[in-house]
């Protein structure tokens with residue numbers, strides 16, 4: 001705020017307080033207003049490992065997301081992540097213990113941490129852990145980045161593009177994995193569609209026992225080992241974390257922050273943005289450090305849940321296979337819109353099978369491969385991520401294409417249709433080749449936790465009525 005503005009504000013406060021017979025000097029004008037900070041940190045969202053607020057896919061190729069001229073939409077599928085949330089229980093415990101140890105520091109903080117001298121922690125009680133951020137549970141009344149508002153805004157954007165595919169009279173199903181935050185996101189989305197529609201929210205169990213009949217195949221995959229490629233991912237230099245810790249410790253003698261704690265400060269920054277709308281903690285990093293943090297996350301995701309781990313293509317085939325079936329049957333189904341909500345890794349597993357973010361170049365832990373990198377995890381699955389499959393008809397042919405976080409992402413080997421789409425039969429062939437000899441149930445050794453071998457909920461929801469118990473996971 002300019003000096004002039006501050007003076008005017010102070011004069012206004014003085015005169016109004018005098019009018020009320022109060023002493024003006026009793027109320028100091030605050031040095032910095034939250035409203036000045038909110039909205040100033042959006043350029044760093046892409047560097048926060050998908051933990052910070054939603055942002056559109058940054059490298060939009062310029063292809064309009066509306067169906068091309070003279071083409072008619074036939075089916076829309078959505079696989080979406082829940083919206084902005086509080087940390088998980090395990091991350092929350094680590095953050096709380098870090099906050100406690102910072103509070104033990106006997107002196108005033110200097111340098112970039114000096115905001116902590118007058119600071120209120122953003123996790124106000126443990127009940128919010130694992131949950132969506134909402135208007136109600138936000139730390140700041142003017143937080144624009146709640147999971148609640150994200151889902152509600154998304155639903156309005158969805159209506160603006162696809163309303164014509166919805167039938168006001170007929171009941172239709174929306175599907176959510178049984179994690180409470182995922183379910184809540186779906187409910188916010190449905191609420192925002194308005195009362196014209198008759199929606200039945202189907203809650204699909206994400207317990208391993210649900211086997212293949214799930215929106216979160218990762219939980220039904222005992223064969224998956226998060227450390228399978230840790231020998232590669234651990235090679236990435238964490239010197240940037242040591243540098244951050246040294247800088248903070250130099251500014252604050254006796255603080256003794258460790259590199260692991262420096263790593264947690266990125267998490268702090270991201271989740272505080274979701275809960276408060278801004279985070280002074282985000283300002284302690286240099287751009288270079290943010291780039292290192294972001295690439296380290298790309299690298300681990302690539303080898304744990306993406307193209308770097310061959311098993312993942314089988315995990316993702318569970319959902320891709322169902323999605324292809326829905327596309328093929330579109331003329332015979334009485335629902336033209338298929339909306340599903342789940343977790344980040346499930347969407348990543350699915351897109352790995354589709355093959356949208358794999359240029360065949362394995363991510364290298366010895367340097368940041370700027371020019372060769374198309375696997376930016378946070379661009380693909382930020383909080384509130386949304387992956388649409390569009391099927392449309394132009395003259396006598398039908399076509400399929402993907403819209404990821406508001407950007408059309410063509411299948412490069414099949415993109416000669418209108419709007420860089422893939423002609424439907426070519427698409428089915430592409431899918432068949434991609435999933436040839438792939439069997440989720442076998443590859444994952446799912447039989448050790450379940451005997452359910454097929455994903456059926458899109459087809460049998462009316463008969464079954466899925467209402468799994470909600471889980472905080």
Ligand SMILES: Cc1ncc(C[n+]2csc(CCOP(=O)(O)O)c2C)c(N)n1
Pocket residue numbers: 081082217218219221224304305315342343344345346349473
């Ligand atoms: C293949 C595979 N990859 C990862 C996991 C673990 N996992 C899945 S969802 C989730 C919570 C965070 O996601 P969100 O923030 O979207 O709720 C975690 C920890 C698994 N079980 N299988």
